[in-house]
Amino acid sequence: MNVGPVVALSGGVGGAKLALGLYRVLPPDSLTVICNPGDDFDHLGLRICPDADTVLYTLAGLANSETGWGRGGETWTFMQALAALGGESWFRLGDGDLALHVERSRRLAAGEPLSHVTENVARRLGVRARIVPACDAAVRTTVRTPGGRLPFQHYFVRDRCEPVVTGFDFEGAGDARPCGAALAALADPSLRCVVVCPSNPFISIDPILAVPGMADAIRAAAAPVIGVSPIVGGRAVKGPTAKMMRELGLDVSNRAIERHYGDVVDAWIIDSEDAADAAGFDRPVRVAPTLMRTGADKATLARAVLELAAEL
Amino acid sequence: MNVGPVVALSGGVGGAKLALGLYRVLPPDSLTVICNPGDDFDHLGLRICPDADTVLYTLAGLANSETGWGRGGETWTFMQALAALGGESWFRLGDGDLALHVERSRRLAAGEPLSHVTENVARRLGVRARIVPACDAAVRTTVRTPGGRLPFQHYFVRDRCEPVVTGFDFEGAGDARPCGAALAALADPSLRCVVVCPSNPFISIDPILAVPGMADAIRAAAAPVIGVSPIVGGRAVKGPTAKMMRELGLDVSNRAIERHYGDVVDAWIIDSEDAADAAGFDRPVRVAPTLMRTGADKATLARAVLELAAEL
Numbered sequence: 201m202n203v204g205p206v207v208a209l210s211g212g213v214g215g216a217k218l219a220l221g222l223y224r225v226l227p228p229d230s231l232t233v234i235c236n237p238g239d240d241f242d243h244l245g246l247r248i249c250p251d252a253d254t255v256l257y258t259l260a261g262l263a264n265s266e267t268g269w270g271r272g273g274e275t276w277t278f279m280q281a282l283a284a285l286g287g288e289s290w291f292r293l294g295d296g297d298l299a300l301h302v303e304r305s306r307r308l309a310a311g312e313p314l315s316h317v318t319e320n321v322a323r324r325l326g327v328r329a330r331i332v333p334a335c336d337a338a339v340r341t342t343v344r345t346p347g348g349r350l351p352f353q354h355y356f357v358r359d360r361c362e363p364v365v366t367g368f369d370f371e372g373a374g375d376a377r378p379c380g381a382a383l384a385a386l387a388d389p390s391l392r393c394v395v396v397c398p399s400n401p402f403i404s405i406d407p408i409l410a411v412p413g414m415a416d417a418i419r420a421a422a423a424p425v426i427g428v429s430p431i432v433g434g435r436a437v438k439g440p441t442a443k444m445m446r447e448l449g450l451d452v453s454n455r456a457i458e459r460h461y462g463d464v465v466d467a468w469i470i471d472s473e474d475a476a477d478a479a480g481f482d483r484p485v486r487v488a489p490t491l492m493r494t495g496a497d498k499a500t501l502a503r504a505v506l507e508l509a510a511e512l
Numbered sequence: 513m514n515v516g517p518v519v520a521l522s523g524g525v526g527g528a529k530l531a532l533g534l535y536r537v538l539p540p541d542s543l544t545v546i547c548n549p550g551d552d553f554d555h556l557g558l559r560i561c562p563d564a565d566t567v568l569y570t571l572a573g574l575a576n577s578e579t580g581w582g583r584g585g586e587t588w589t590f591m592q593a594l595a596a597l598g599g600e601s602w603f604r605l606g607d608g609d610l611a612l613h614v615e616r617s618r619r620l621a622a623g624e625p626l627s628h629v630t631e632n633v634a635r636r637l638g639v640r641a642r643i644v645p646a647c648d649a650a651v652r653t654t655v656r657t658p659g660g661r662l663p664f665q666h667y668f669v670r671d672r673c674e675p676v677v678t679g680f681d682f683e684g685a686g687d688a689r690p691c692g693a694a695l696a697a698l699a700d701p702s703l704r705c706v707v708v709c710p711s712n713p714f715i716s717i718d719p720i721l722a723v724p725g726m727a728d729a730i731r732a733a734a735a736p737v738i739g740v741s742p743i744v745g746g747r748a749v750k751g752p753t754a755k756m757m758r759e760l761g762l763d764v765s766n767r768a769i770e771r772h773y774g775d776v777v778d779a780w781i782i783d784s785e786d787a788a789d790a791a792g793f794d795r796p797v798r799v800a801p802t803l804m805r806t807g808a809d810k811a812t813l814a815r816a817v818l819e820l821a822a823e824l
Contacts, residue, residue, distance in 0.1 A: 245614065275823075282611035284611075287614070302556050303556070
């Protein structure tokens with residue numbers, strides 16, 4: 201069995217859970233997580249990278265398990281004081297979380313590439329996985345709605361995913377290129393597998409794949425690409441995936457997820473509850489419990505991914 | 513007796529105490545505090561204005577009475593998290609305090625003048641005095657020492673005022689001009705008095721006077737200029753004033769303070785303990801208790817200042 205390194209593509213909460221499972225079952229220093237850059241935005245003069253930060257905090261053991269974002273044991277003095285000053289308070293930033301945004305913004309302003317800052321911060325927090333954005337350049341998801349285009353965080357946080365979605369644009373993606381660490385990890389001849397985490401395909405994984413050269417590098421990798429479907433029993437575990445699929449005229453089904461990714465993914469894991477869906481797939485499918493409530497759940501799913509990769 | 517408005521020139525703690533006394537004994541909306549810009553610096557990508565902020569927090573009732581800087585009831589989660597990320601932690605920023613720096617930096621980056629932001633923030637916090645920097649442009653105190661020149665906060669906070677001082681430079685002062693609100697307050701024909709607070713002359717008041725046009729506007733004001741000496745019994749109440757006077761070859765005396773300010777100040781208040789010093793003064797002197805431990809102390813000194821102004 202191949203014991204080489206693993207690359208995971210991840211958005212926020214759901215992706216970070218599987219990334220944590222992989223991190224725990226793999227040897228140290230053998231996981232690279234390529235994070236969604238499309239949620240990133242500049243707010244209060246600071247660069248905020250919500251998905252990469254969720255992965256970072258999750259792997260560092262600092263995540264807030266109740267909210268699904270930010271840090272555990274957080275204080276909120278900054279936010280209260282900012283509101284008193286009349287500052288924008290719709291995007292909530294905890295006091296400890298703020299340190300990451302301030303330090304990252306400072307280093308970016310000094311000319312350091314985002315991928316270097318992200319990797320380095322993870323190492324500082326004791327994480328023995330490589331966490332990198334898909335690219336150093338800014339890629340910004342905007343959401344098309346009947347009322348016009350919305351910057352992602354306005355749609356997602358301020359408007360609570362309420363507007364109907366008619367499509368997505370990944371601004372800046374055309375001029376971006378995959379960061380060096382992502383390309384190097386995908387080009388490793390000893391690669392064991394690439395994992396597409398059960399994140400939202402439209403707003404978490406597509407922005408990664410929209411970076412020119414990324415999808416080709418994944419297809420060219422010397423290892424199978426395993427996708428874990430974010431749909432369970434016709435619903436999304438969390439977030440607006442199912443709502444978006446309906447609004448985009450898609451079936452809310454595992455098969456629709458397979459079709460969405462096309463030839464980027466070689467084989468699929470769907471939830472045990474959806475075993476009957478396997479028959480409709482074009483590519484190999486395995487069933488496994490995909491709900492990750494406990495640490496053991498995460499490790500079990502991670503092992504199922506690695507076993508499927510070993511079989512191919 | 514003139515009941516017109518008052519202008520105070522202030523540095524940090526000591527100046528803010530007298531400013532608070534004046535604020536409490538004067539009618540609302542009749543005090544303008546012109547703050548020292550020389551302590552301002554850019555740190556972690558944020559604009560920090562320590563002296564103006566001490567005045568703001570003091571007048572808003574938010575000051576930390578134990579430290580003499582920052583806010584009371586503060587939390588320190590940001591600083592702890594920043595240190596864990598390897599960020600610079602020698603200059604301590606509380607979580608609530610940080611909101612002011614982030615919001616100010618954002619507004620400055622958007623093109624708003626510093627004086628406008630400072631005034632507006634004070635109003636937001638319910639302060640009915642005008643708090644403004646001496647100028648909108650950056651003026652940065654650097655401290656000359658035998659080992660070379662030090663940026664002010666490196667001298668003051670990082671090196672705890674330990675290096676011997678041989679002089680000061682106010683970088684950028686030559687290109688600055690007094691902010692409009694400061695000039696308007698000084699030009700008010702109904703002005704009651706200008707107060708030079710008992711702040712450090714070299715690093716708190718001189719940077720204000722170094723802004724071209726400021727000293728002339730003070731001399732031209734239609735009201736007497738009253739100075740309160742920061743020296744009591746041959747020592748400074750707080751901070752490095754006495755140490756600096758010795759290092760600069762000056763007597764640590766009230767008379768040396770009078771000589772330092774020359775014709776900018778019309779009359780002086782010195783501490784009751786130093787009544788014997790009055791004989792040596794060139795200008796009118798009154799004695800009053802200048803140690804401001806309680807709110808009553810501050811109001812008493814403020815009244816003494818106003819009474820002296822009324823006599824002249």
